[in-house]
Amino acid sequence: MKTEYDFFAIDRDNLKKKNIFPFQLYVFNPIHKKYSLFLNGNRPLTKELDTFLSYLLEKGGKLAILKKQRRTFLTAQEYHESEIPSLKSRELHELEKERIMNIKLKEMYDEKMGKFAFQSEFELACETDNFEKIIEFARVDILTFSVTQSHTISLALHLCKTHLKTDNFLNRIVATSYLFSKTSNIQDTEALADIICGAYLSHIGYTQLPLKMLRSPLLSLSQKDRKLFEKHTILGNHLIKKSMLELSERCKKIILDHHERVDGGGFPSMKNGDSIEQLSLIVGIISHLFEYSSGKINGNKQPIRSIILSMKNKTFSPGLEFNFGEKVFNSLVTLINTDKIEVKKAA
């Protein structure tokens, strides 16, 4: 995994008028915050590629060279390192040093554990009621996040460093929401950090509600108490605003909208369809799954596997929700091989 610490930036002029180089040229994409190989070493920078490069640089891209090719670059382009500003050394911040170490740890972890298959690991975790491996994998992965990109990413990193350690109810929701998002092809770190902070903070509004209410199954509450319970989204949003915590707008939406449903039957604003962020629906569906499983909705504990089967078969049960949008819903119901249950039942 290559990061910004593996590269140094150069200007277009540093290529001089040459069109072939003994080093590789990379371009940093400021939107995706990624470095992509643009030209391999000893390959010609053709007129077409040169035009394309100019286009990328006009759009905000940055030319970069691998640090391990620093000497090759300086010799070939006849520069002293003092002439390249990005090569002037600076002391790394402690958090940056920690991140470099975490990236190395992640590489060692991957090498030791092999490819992590979320679907089968999730099935095993549900079967054994043990999410330690899911939580550990999410933690190792999240600890490689950038420490300089945004407040929400830094907060996600901090929350995971301090809290994502033990197998508990909230960590199950956070780690599963995170890995479910990655499996659903959400790779952008900003979006993943929104999911992490959104999952951790979506129930901060509970702190303003009576404990007795929170200990009672939702369906057993009176109409009046149910309305009060539904206020936890607005209360959470209010607390975040008052705290002056710097969170992205999308993350604040997750906290406010995690109970909105695409049919308009959710709360607090009865939003519908595409007006609800996909990330809010993801935190919504994963929270609902664990809440339903723990008995927080109808008072009966139920295995996650059988809840997903009920959702897939549209078996309506009191309090069980389905309206998370086709994409998110389909990703969830295919997460578990429900055929196994049907075979077991048939046998």
Ligand SMILES: [Fe+2]
């Ligand atoms: Fe909630």
